[in-house]
Amino acid sequence: MHYVQNTDTDRDAMLATIGADSVDELMAVIPPDCRFEGDLDIGPALTEDELYRHLKSLAARNISADDKPSFLGAGAYRHFCPALVDNLVSRTEYWTAYTPYQPEASQGTLTTIYEWQTMMTRLTGSDVSNASLYDGATAVVEAVMMALRTKRKSDTVLVSKGVHPDARGCLQTYMRSLGVTLIEVDLDGGRTDPAALTAAVPEGANVAAIAIQSPNVYGIVEDVKSCCDAIHAADALSVVSADPVSLSVLEAPGNLGADMICGEATGMGNGPWFGGPGVGYLCGRMDHVRQMPARIAGETVDGEGRRAIVLTFQTREQHIRRTKATSNICTSQQLMALRATIWMTLLGKDGFAELGEVNLSRAHYAADAIAALSGYELAFPDQPFFNEFTIRTPIPAADVNRRLKDDHGILGGFDGSRLDPADTHTLILAVTDMNTKSEIDALVSALETIR
Amino acid sequence: MTSPTDLKYTESHEWIRKDDDDVLVIGITAHAAESLSDLVFLDLPEAGDSVTAGEGFGEIESVKAVSDLKSPVDGEVVAVNDALPDNLGAINSDPYGEGWMIKVRATSSIENLMDSEAYDKSVADA
Numbered sequence: 001m002h003y004v005q006n007t008d009t010d011r012d013a014m015l016a017t018i019g020a021d022s023v024d025e026l027m028a029v030i031p032p033d034c035r036f037e038g039d040l041d042i043g044p045a046l047t048e049d050e051l052y053r054h055l056k057s058l059a060a061r062n063i064s065a066d067d068k069p070s071f072l073g074a075g076a077y078r079h080f081c082p083a084l085v086d087n088l089v090s091r092t093e094y095w096t097a098y099t100p101y102q103p104e105a106s107q108g109t110l111t112t113i114y115e116w117q118t119m120m121t122r123l124t125g126s127d128v129s130n131a132s133l134y135d136g137a138t139a140v141v142e143a144v145m146m147a148l149r150t151k152r153k154s155d156t157v158l159v160s161k162g163v164h165p166d167a168r169g170c171l172q173t174y175m176r177s178l179g180v181t182l183i184e185v186d187l188d189g190g191r192t193d194p195a196a197l198t199a200a201v202p203e204g205a206n207v208a209a210i211a212i213q214s215p216n217v218y219g220i221v222e223d224v225k226s227c228c229d230a231i232h233a234a235d236a237l238s239v240v241s242a243d244p245v246s247l248s249v250l251e252a253p254g255n256l257g258a259d260m261i262c263g264e265a266t267g268m269g270n271g272p273w274f275g276g277p278g279v280g281y282l283c284g285r286m287d288h289v290r291q292m293p294a295r296i297a298g299e300t301v302d303g304e305g306r307r308a309i310v311l312t313f314q315t316r317e318q319h320i321r322r323t324k325a326t327s328n329i330c331t332s333q334q335l336m337a338l339r340a341t342i343w344m345t346l347l348g349k350d351g352f353a354e355l356g357e358v359n360l361s362r363a364h365y366a367a368d369a370i371a372a373l374s375g376y377e378l379a380f381p382d383q384p385f386f387n388e389f390t391i392r393t394p395i396p397a398a399d400v401n402r403r404l405k406d407d408h409g410i411l412g413g414f415d416g417s418r419l420d421p422a423d424t425h426t427l428i429l430a431v432t433d434m435n436t437k438s439e440i441d442a443l444v445s446a447l448e449t450i451r
Numbered sequence: 452m453t454s455p456t457d458l459k460y461t462e463s464h465e466w467i468r469k470d471d472d473d474v475l476v477i478g479i480t481a482h483a484a485e486s487l488s489d490l491v492f493l494d495l496p497e498a499g500d501s502v503t504a505g506e507g508f509g510e511i512e513s514v515k516a517v518s519d520l521k522s523p524v525d526g527e528v529v530a531v532n533d534a535l536p537d538n539l540g541a542i543n544s545d546p547y548g549e550g551w552m553i554k555v556r557a558t559s560s561i562e563n564l565m566d567s568e569a570y571d572k573s574v575a576d577a
Binding site: 290316324 | 510
């Protein structure tokens, strides 16, 4: 994109058109106490060469997980991605972030959406998947909104504190605006207690949905079936957020009673990048399909009877009719979903399961070794986990992370105090297929010296 | 197209029939059904719900778009054609009979609604 500076002449011409004498006059509607007075402290202007050197020095301060061992997860996990994914998504046929509206010109992209939906429904044990959503956090919100539309007279939503804080934050934003009561349910020993979900329902409340996440934010695999049973007993719909990569070894939530299954699929063929772009997914039951937001590709035949893929479901999107739209998000993360689709295809059914087993075994190898260290212990030793687990540290977790980085060149885990300020000595570590045995051994040796 | 003369009509293409007990039966006109073409989904209220004149009481979705069903009166829904969502063809084949949608006990008047002549003219002029 080009940067074209406004000249004084340009500014004068624009002010004359608006009918203002000066830029200050234009800004006069902003109350004085909201306005910044004086000069911005941004230093003197740099020449192009100076600026380039400055930016390079800033960029050199980045520490990439490609260069250093990283055990940071908390919702964004690294998994091996074959170079073929980059190659295939770079084909010009796919150079768009948007879903194509003209099926006659877009069979390639539409077919990949159809394949994505097919794979996601099989993985989650559901009837129907949409074409993707912005990210995992908005996917949880959209699942809950779907439940609110389905249960029209509802006024309350519950969410387990095991759900990622980003998703809970998004939920708070949306529910506040809708006037829906949002209740966060405490965990019990790191895990969602199904009885606590039921007990948290206020007297007389009409609950649309209760949302849980498995594996949860502490890495613990929830008892999804018991939670869904409790949710249904409260006459609510069950929303289960799940890392789809974990479904390589865990039972599909749809087979355990989940009504809406959603989450972040960035682990599939994408990466943590710079914290985004993500790719949200949303699957559900055919009963609720009319309330599913965004678009769905479907198979049909063209005028000559040939197999064709079209958008079968877009009447409730904003570009058709805004007031009837099921979501204010009118786009899918097509490029990221395409990467995920190609990634799953390259791994295949067996390769995907094998990837899951590698995650499981390496994470458990790491957990066992760390638990054996003096001063360290597993925070929830009896709880099942996939590729992420929580430890108690002998010194504050923030200090553990700092020393791992400064003294050992290792990127540590997620500081538990960011979930609960009282949890200063809690560290959440992710161990995936991208962490080799030697990296794990290096982490364990480093932790042994940090106490 | 000539609409039944014993009904009242709205600009948003609902028809209204007063039945024996002064309960209003509401559906959409043949013209509306034809314009919407292939219907795929119908969302109706439940008995006991209240409706407000000019506001939506449900939604009808065709392959083209989702449209509001607007209530011509204030009142309470006393019956719903529950068979209709699974038999959307009836809206096209028999809009004034089998295609009825809800029955409402009204608390506002229907006197200012259009008669068939005015409705047919408004459709022709549109």
